[in-house]
Amino acid sequence: MSFRSLTRALGLVRAGAPKQVIAYVLLAAVGGLSPLAAAWLTKILIDRLAAAQVRWPDVAGPAAALAVVGVAGSLVPHAVRYLRAESDRRVQLLATSRIYAAADRFVGLRPFEDPVFLDRLQIARSSGVGSPWMVVEGGLGVIQGVVTVAGFAGTLLVLGPWMAVAVLLAAVPTLLAELALSRRRAAMIAETGQAERREIFYANLLVNPQAAKEVRLFGAGAYLWRRMAAEIKLIHDAGRSVDRRQLALQGSLAALAAAVAGALLVAAVRSAVSGALTVGDVALVVAAVAAVQGALSSVVAEGVSVHQALLLFGHYLAVVDEAPDLPVRSAPLPARRLRRGIELRDVWFRYADDQPWVLRGVNLVLPQGRATALVGLNGAGKTTVVKLLCRLYDPTRGAVLWDGVDLRDLDPAELRRRIRAVFQDAVAYELTAAENIAIGDVSALEEPARIEAAARRAGVHDVLAGLPKGYETMLTRMFFSEADRADPDTGVVLSGGQWQRLSIARGLVLDRPDLLVLDEPSSALDAEAEHEVHTRLGEHRRGLTSLLISHRLGAVREADTIVVLSGGRIVEQGSHDQLMARAGAYARLFDLQASGYRSPAPEEVG
Template sequence: MLSLRYLIRKLQGASHLLPALRFVWKGSPRWTLAHVTLIFIQGLLPIALLYLTKLIIDIVTSSIALPDKTLLFQRLLVLLGLMGAVTVIAAILAALAELVNSAQTQQVTDYMQGIVHAKSLEIDLEYYENPDYHNSLQRAQQEAFYRPNQILEHLIQLGQTMITLVLMVGLLVALHWGIAGILFAASVPSILVRLKYASILHAWQRRRTEMQRQGEYLSWLLTGDWFAKELRLFDLGNLFSQRFQRIRKQLYQETLQIGTQRAIANVLAQSLSALLLFSAYSFVVYQAFQGQLQIGDLVLYHAALQQGQAALKGLLGSLSALYEDNLFLSNLYEFLELQPKIAAPLHPKPLPRPMRSGIVFDRVSFQYSNTPRWALKDVSLTIRPGEVIALVGENGSGKTTLIKLLCRLYEPTQGKITLDGVALEQYDLVDLRRQISVVFQDYVKYYFTAWENIWFGNIELPPGAETVMQAAKQSGADAVIQTLPQGYDTMLGKLFEQGEELSIGQWQKVALARAFLRQSQLVVLDEPTSAMDPKAEYEVFQQFRQLIQNQSAILISHRLSTVKMADRIYVVDRGTIVEQGTHTELMQLNGRYAHLFETQAQNYR
């Protein structure tokens, strides 16, 4: 009983099992009910077959000494018919169980993927820049999609084997109580081995999660289309492949070492179990040899001993499997317990349409959690309604960080940002972001149709909306799309069949169209034309004032010729605004902006 108490004590901390079962039920209630019912019925059939076998053997042995076997033969036929029926039913139920299990597994897997996706969308951008988050996500993805179903399976097996075990132990106790004790003792060593190595494997997996991610990253580099050109030009393929092989070799050697130790422990445990069962079986044979048992009883007790041992091993195995499931499910719950720091207020204030006084950064400072360096320090600026401002500065000066704060992807470490005098955190988060159209420098290439790539800028528009084409014409994307084989219905990118790849500049025009489509009060263009040729850039900015109409705009660009049109220019250096004014005022100031402008202008003289 020591090991059983040990198992129960281990399972007392299994706080994740019940929520996991709720996941299974919510993901597939009907198939789950069918699955449980089928497995319960299947658990009763082996007992029926065993008892029918015993009756058939008794009839056969009794008929040897009888001259008239007619009555016994009729009974024999009935029993054989029943055995055949039970066998056919077992086969039918096995086929049904396979179908039900397949359907249920698919539904639960899809449901769990939805939960992981929802959590990924809920948490803040900050998590994506934290290696610990990626480790947590990796472990959650490894366990989330099959562990809940596996827990249900183990609980069902637990109930099924308990029924079988009670009946088998009852039979064996009728012969001798000591056999039941031997039966239990024979199952303990293997279970203890499993418990020990479940903990070892779980600890190893958590320790090596980052190394596994490094291997997956190298595999992505070797197979992804984004890196194919550079890998060939710089001959990086062999280097990355060797690094991948080194990582996989180390992981293989460590898992092989754990597996070898587990195999040795299992051999010792199984050998001890076999010796104990052999002693019990020898006692049953001796009883039959002494004439105290009939042949049918010998077969019955032998089968009961085997099935009882299998049932007890299954019972303890299910308990240890539940302990193992609980260990690994902690990875999923560690991920699901992540909470966003940025959330919408319970009672948000209505967002003004249109804004009246504008957006104000009031002494805003910001520091990323994983670095002591300040990304922004004491920044103050104003964006008035209908005003176009430009942010100028070197890479890493904090320009994009400022936009992330404006979109509430992060919260300021110090200071505040207001819209019409109200702090941004008092507005509904979704409503606020709907009023801001952003094209980041690292804009997304969506491998969908050209029409969808633009429509994603405002998915509230109905299919076929004319404004999609209008936005494409404004950004210059329409001329590109009209040359594609299926026009706006052409799949972009080479990831899927019949896809058409665009140049970087053409992709950028599509991303601009996506921003223009959104009927927002503020347009933010982060290096919006960096991949365009000077002529295309000139055309975009010539009509930019008309494109944004009454909207405010923020331009971030290294090409200072494109920011001359801004109403006010802010020069950012190391997270601080060092100069501000119109193009003319800054040129007269003859400071950093004037120096940068003159340096660039020399390249065109």
């Protein structure tokens, strides 16, 4: 927590709800002052009414003013409540938009795999976005309390300075203890961030339609619930431990306050007996001590809520101020249309310093306009090569060059506009069919012809055109579109292979990218569909720079160059015929697959 956090929180409130917060402060002040105004006006009215000769004009003014104060006093609390909720909503919206803008700014994937960052993100999203407004409300509460304390402490000071000093001193331990508790509570929220994320993960698994098949069939529900309950218990245990500490501390501090009040009462009574104080003074002391202690405890409570809000806001700031995950030059070079090719030059890569090398000195050229295929066993590092080409990570050593220029020197956004990829684990968006394709280039939403052309290339047009609302059909039964609200039965669930064709269409919606990457684009397709898709893709790729990854070697044999990756190194490369002639790893794998298709069924053997 720091002064900087405070100014940033206030800055966010000012930016999010500038008019509302001013109106809120003014109305809160009016609300706070109206009882005082009412008391004064009542006194004036009574005095004038009690005068010997009462004339209407003398009392009309105060009476009308009292009526106005009464009306204002009844309206203001409602207006204040509305303004408080509205300001909070606006500030939360701005704070949330900044979190997602910060997350979107990351060039690569690393922050999304870092548990420390993810914990912070969870806290920032859940508690951080509400904290700026808590700072304002708590701060106003503190100011209000301080004014009350000052007023009554002044009264005590007049009656006996030691009384004021004793009451104020008795509040110091409360303040310190509450601040320590607040720090402990904020630390507890930080410590349980991961447990909260796991709880959400299990909760989603238990009701997620994708997981429901396996969870039901394998009877894993009770097991997952037990894991979730363990996380909830962990969060509750941490909360309970802070609550118990709070109970012990606040209990003893309340007893201390009561003892101080009792001692002051005894002392005041004694002074009254000796004649130093009047009976009225004793009554005033009792009222003033109660008021000062009440106001002080509210100052402490509000102060603590500001303190806690600022500690939580610290996590929010850490997320929105997180340094770039990958370095971007202040004046990056333009990513020009590819003319020669992309080169991986002596690329070494591992996901973290304590992880094994995934790529060990890879040298690979993807010539412009040529089709390159990458093959290798599971875990060989093929998808990792794709991630480096898209600059989702930087090489640990070596470089990836775009026409000779290091990807690190290019504008990442421009680079990405030149690359399209169909990922192995493409996302099935719970949106319409058209949106699912247009995610590959959202400008295509305005040009349905492009969406349809991409769907045709991926061989999915007929399926989509035949849906109840064609391309506007929702591809989920979890949500319905705005137009379908009255008829929630219109969502459609596609098959695995149909989804895969759709994700291919998403990769093809941007016409003629400079690099097209297809990572296992046909794994879910039936033999006929696979053949058809590869034929279409083969035609589409002609003249394009492309990288195709597939375990089905029949699908890659047409590539200009086939590269075999093994143990993070390139062990062979050449055309299909060259590699077959070489009789190495590729030829062995190819023959193995081919013999699987050709060999007789077991009962026919012998």
